Amino acid sequence: MRFKLSTLSLSVVLALAGITSLQVLAADTAPATADASKANLPGGLKFVRNVEGIDEYSLPNGLRLLLVPDASKPTTTVNITYHVGSRYENYGETGMAHLLEHLMFKGSKAHPRLWEEMSQRGVNFNGTTWLDRTNYYETFAAKPETLAWAIAMEADRMVNSRISGEDLKTEFSVVRNEMEMNENNSTTMLIERITSAAYQWHNYGKSTIGARTDVENVNIPRLQAFWRKYYQPDNATLVVAGAFDAQQVLGLVAKEFGKIPRPARVIETTYTLDPAQDGERDVTVRRTGDSQVVAALYHTVPAAHPDYAATEALALILGDTPNGRLYKALVESKKAADVFSWAANMEEPGFLMLGASLRTEQNAAAAKQILLDVTENLTKQPITEAELARAKAKLESNQSQVYNDPEKFAVALSDNLGNGDWRLFFLFRDRVRALTLADVQRVANTWIKASNRTSGSFLPAAQPVRAPAPAKVDVAEQIKTFKPGKALAQAENFVTTPENIDKRTLKGRLGDGMQYALLPKTTRGSTVVLSMQIHTGTVDSLKGKSGAAELAAAMLSRGAGKLSHQQFTEELDKLKTKLQISGGATGVIITAETEKSSLPRVLDLLRDALREPTFSAQEFSQLVTQNLAQLEEERKDPQAIAVDIVRKQINTWPADDPRYYPSADEKVAQLKAAKVEDAKQFWQNYYGGQHAEVSLVGDFDPAELRLLLQARFGDWKAKEAYQRVPKPYQAVKAQALDQITPDKANAFYFASMNMPLSDSHPDYPALTMANYLLGGAANSRIIERIRQKDGVSYGGGSYLNASSIDDNASFVAFALFAPQNRTKLETGMLEEINRAAKEGFTTAEVSDGKKSLLQKLQLARSQDNQLAGELSNNLYLGRSIQFDAEIEKKIAALTPAQVNAALAKYLSYDKLVTGVAGDFK
Template identity: 45%
Template structure:
């Protein structure tokens, strides 16, 4: 897959295994060294760098706090390195590497049976391959061996190129359906005349379709070599063993004799505004204003990143105050790209239907280019710095994130730039931010949706590269953080380590304290509300309440709330629907009690300002307008309404786009306040926290924040009985969309306590949800018809009323092939069943996936909230694991035949099918 643009609006064979205990480095006595062949280079803040004689760079990031390991291999090759006629080659090669080698012919199948969460991504300056999995020596050793084998022995064969070509084309078509993505591609292309950053990573369709296999193989042999790669291992692992395996598998690869060319093309300084206009069906108006900036390694890039926050943050950003607050745009945003060569910064606005694009464009450019007459203030800088550093700290607390995020720094020139960038943000002065803004946010350096000539243009500074080696020669970094405990995420240990209690009037609490990297903690709170009768006819009022809860309290303004969250290093999200109000909290150990009390204040005493309601109404209507022509959204609307028996106003009623729009337009602030008074309280609520925290302090904070808070309205879950739905085949036109969608639904008389739950869950895993599933292998791998094809089950935990879903995206002209392949695979598996080999590999993979999910703190907190509501513990999860272990092939095949009924399918297709008959 391609890497999306980053946005913050929102980082020789080994002799024996005994060599792993070789002599310690005198300079870093605590770190192991596998042998004299693998040499230690440096260490910064807990990350150690090693090199092999063949040039391979190795980074180790140990973190025993989570029972998972992430391995990332970054090749310093991306779209920047492609020659004429080769656009998209780096991305295409990323796909081809997963087609295997003589030693590993079924890569995705091997990943699936080991329970790997794996993928690859391609960007401007690099390509990377990564996998996360439950920590164990077998998984880690196998994956390192595969990466070494893939580096030099991958097939890159003509037959695989032919089958994968349609998949890549479908990925292109998926992007072509997004006006924002296409407009961004065209804007950046207008910014760069000569440099390859102006070429999209996915490439020109003609180049991708016409690629010569010999050229692709030569590109692979040239760039996929140890001296052009960085291996990053993070999480829980034995360092000595890893170093020994690295030497065993990678040291035997010879250092290549070829010398990689030095790329020297830079665009000249832009000397006038540039313009691009995109016209397509559907969506809402968008504006981008792009500006060239320095490379990511340049000292001034710290100011660029802070300007990004100062301009685009919500609600403190200048764009929000000038455009969103003044109803000139529905939402605003900004982002920048830290690249090896001079990159870019984009500011933009999304307009609601009916808003004046000329007035919005003028306001956008006035705000961005007004820093000369309206200088950046110290308050703006301090607020932006706090937000940026909080984001950095949260990312660095997650070793899995760090392992992958280092790819960006490696691509810019050196992995230590990740830390140097942080230090520069801490040190940057107001004068530097003001200077950078005035140098780069100028009219002649702008690319936007029109051309305006200027008599006296102002030039941006001449583009320049950075000598990263010289700059980092004396860099030492900060002290490494304290290592966290080893935590075993088994159901039995989760139960044993969790403290459970109840706070009056009805708040059930589960607390699982454990040390974590960076003292991070995740928490989830859910308040239950109302019943079937009392929740009727409120429309979008509950959703509006959820959006308004962080907009201020009786004692804090909207800005003060955001500043308080930043001071507490807390990310807090609110979401409300008809029957629940959920809060997500992410922060650090010492700040969780205060964050809970802040959440309690916002829940109990929200200000619910009328002007903020108008803002979220515009944003909701804008988002809705953007969905009306999208194939998947159109399909979802039609399928959800098919056979739905509930009347308008019932919370189970499936609404049309028009009904949703009508409900949003009808919301009044008095209704939101009334709903809050009637429904919100802690009479039936659940809270769970997982991570580094003081359980006693958290309990006291919960008592102060939510204790004694009764709900006025009676609470009862809205029933969801199984209601037969007639089978159907719906074909829906969505003109001018180059990507189409298929979705298939069938209701099941099952819940997650049913005796057949484990068997059908595994059957679905083998059919469509695993990485080696029937749908994936047939429709994606064999025939190359879809970028994304899968099946899943939405499990009900109470009534025997779950839903099986299958879906795929594809080029409209391939509709008949996709549908035929899908139906053939369903018929085949129902007639013949799965094989013993499929069954064994799939069972191991599913059990590994379940183990991996329990190792994620946020998921664990959410799971505890669900268990508290259902009056369960993780003993249920343990029983399901045991049932999966005990399953036989015949039980799985019989479960699939018992419940999957093609004659009951509700089949939906949406796309621009032109002359195709329904």
């Protein structure tokens, strides 16, 4: 499940993640000037239109095809969107669209073991269900054979999926596990209850995941009928994005999808709409947890409506951090820890939601009243030009970052298809650019009214003031006003082999000693990514400074140079730039994504953040409050607790050592005692460029860039000496730990152990392969057992993390599960880990696993942000990308005997420290 949002927190996105549309293009015709290459198309394909570099086609059976070419990265994304979501579910069918999403991965006639096939090809895949649509997508290294497989697979599972009772039995527990996972999040639950109260008749008031009783009692014939009705070519749009041969795709689509007949059935148009809300509504959710949440919802317009862009702007003007009115009224005054907003983009009338998260000691009633007063006072305190300019800059920046990434763009088109037409993506962009102050103020005055609000109590009124009843929009009429802009220039076909990367990378040092690696290449949208790491202190000098170090890093972008936190953030939005700075006692990590034209100014801002942060006492207080609120929530969260108790056991360093792992309670104590002077002192003494690395990948002039880096960081030196803090192997006694988390519907399992090897150790390639087969691949032993066979977990697996310097690695296994399934979950993990360690893997498993893992490793190098991070880390290690190539050669040459011997040498269940947290009473 998934939705678009303005500023809603990431934790809520993951919890709610999980959008179908009416066909509005039946009368479309191709432009009169269609080029000759689009004539004589195979299999009855018809060219419909080209919009900003995107070609649209249709098949006689109704399937729509969008080709989104981008050769800048050697990856391809295949996405198919079905115009069906929870809005189409009838009485007793809630959750059916989402349940089908799960079952579509169980296999089809030609692909009986679909997860295994995807894993063998190194495919990144997922499916999402929302109110208006369902989509499935695969991203993989650009290979004609993989592309052919993906298109054939999607065509086969469209009509030949195995929607069976046997699969349904195992998937029931998995879906319930996902449902219970959502119930652990206080913000998620409040949003679900508010939405349910806001919609009296419309299905937008029902959660996409469905009612528990519907999910548990659905029968196969009814589910199959739902699938046959909506999973048909005339109700689907296929998107192929990235690097591909267009003629190959057209031929494959005509061959694989063209043979599916157009169904005779008719999909009825939905017509249920809510009347105008006639008074305030209020809901209260009482559940265990430390953090408080207040929120308010106002009915608004569909995503295709001309006023939707103004609704998105309102979400930012009110709910953005740190520039929004609610942030200033609630967070800066210490009435709340954080704020969020969500302008729901839906095919039928949606809503604007605004909310705030609070710590335990903060007054929820007072915060709620401030939220309502600020939100509903826009008529008395009108929106300003400066607020609108900030909101427009952020909206354009967000959309630009999606458009410049073919994988994200392919998936983002699903939302717009669900809203009625994929071209709404561009129409929204144009409407944002055309927004005026009068537009936004009018929309605020129309919809933000007490009688249109769901958050307070119902209060009868003699003469209620009501917003107009929301209405549908004729999307085709709206699209007539759209004029396509200029398509982005296509980037080079960059080859991501280690040899080519090393050949194209320019390395050197600045005057202060900072190392740099520059990889210039043309990119879609002229994007550039930056990765920088700064190393600080020594074992002795860093003692007792971990808390101050983390806060120092977090303060760098909360005001720098002559810019306040608000101004600094506003400047980044104007530059369409994403900047992230994080760190601790031993160093700082900086990442940035921007465009070529903005790069000089972004480097100015980065210089100010690193060399002239303001360390405002007010900002520091807000940071501490936000961190405390997050920690207080984690102290009741099973996942955080399970990880906490295991890592505390494995980490044996003294409490003042920079390598020490503090518990959540210890972190809270540190934060309550934190002083801004200590954080500032740490920055002044330990930050400098002589022990730092920076890398940039993307569209830039390397000679010019080197001068820019030298001017900003060439004379920057830290006062304190630096010597790497070693992290040697520590043997830890195995034990089983658990902790009760009352009233939590989900539980978490976490297990770990240390191993004496680095990534240069001869056993490392074999152990990497063994872990991949055990719990890293989509069809790994652990996933096959706990999800596919036992059906007790929504997600789990294992991973191996090895140092590049010290002979020290850690193995981790984990899983989500319902508390009542604890015994079955732990038995499954124990049996699969020990079976792999004692019996090993088969020749077929190792052969398929090697192909899959190598493709995933190659795919990772095509992501510019990951590549930039690796380049900067390699500078520190004195390596080149050739090190990866050597590892991959060793993996390719592995025998089953080597893999099995490595696993048996290092791993068994009785060596693990295990931790489980949940409500087991």
